[in-house]
Amino acid sequence: MKSFLTIIFFVLGFTSLYGQDKGIYERSFEFDKRVATQANGLVYKANAPKALLEAAIEKKFDEVKSKAKNMRKDLVVFESTVLGDVSMQTMDYYFRLKELSPDQTEIQMFISLGNDNFITGEKYQKEVAAAGLFLQNLDKSARVARLEKKIATQQ
Numbered sequence: 001m002k003s004f005l006t007i008i009f010f011v012l013g014f015t016s017l018y019g020q021d022k023g024i025y026e027r028s029f030e031f032d033k034r035v036a037t038q039a040n041g042l043v044y045k046a047n048a049p050k051a052l053l054e055a056a057i058e059k060k061f062d063e064v065k066s067k068a069k070n071m072r073k074d075l076v077v078f079e080s081t082v083l084g085d086v087s088m089q090t091m092d093y094y095f096r097l098k099e100l101s102p103d104q105t106e107i108q109m110f111i112s113l114g115n116d117n118f119i120t121g122e123k124y125q126k127e128v129a130a131a132g133l134f135l136q137n138l139d140k141s142a143r144v145a146r147l148e149k150k151i152a153t154q155q
Contacts, residue, residue, distance in 0.1 A: 107138065
């Protein structure tokens, strides 16, 4: 059974590295009028259901002892958080998940230094690049969780 799981994880990792375009883009989005009408952020199309991605985000922020606040039904914020995968600075992280199909979800991620000062790749290249990797790893985590569920069901 362990060898079967190892093979699945290897194939999953290989396909995510070589089998697809990274598909991470930075641009300005409509945001929340109460905070800012426009905000700079990253977008990534993940090959996982929305519920699994939500769980992966919650798990990652639970690890750094940060709890989510819902600003609106489609925007979740983690305030005053040090997320070592992205930066060692204390920042606010905003997420919006849009279900494109049952197995594909668009993730929008916004990072603020506080007071609604959203970072851009021009000034914060390292942080934006790290945030892109963070989004890819969320996608991997969600797909691994889906495979583990399928394996558990089959057993």
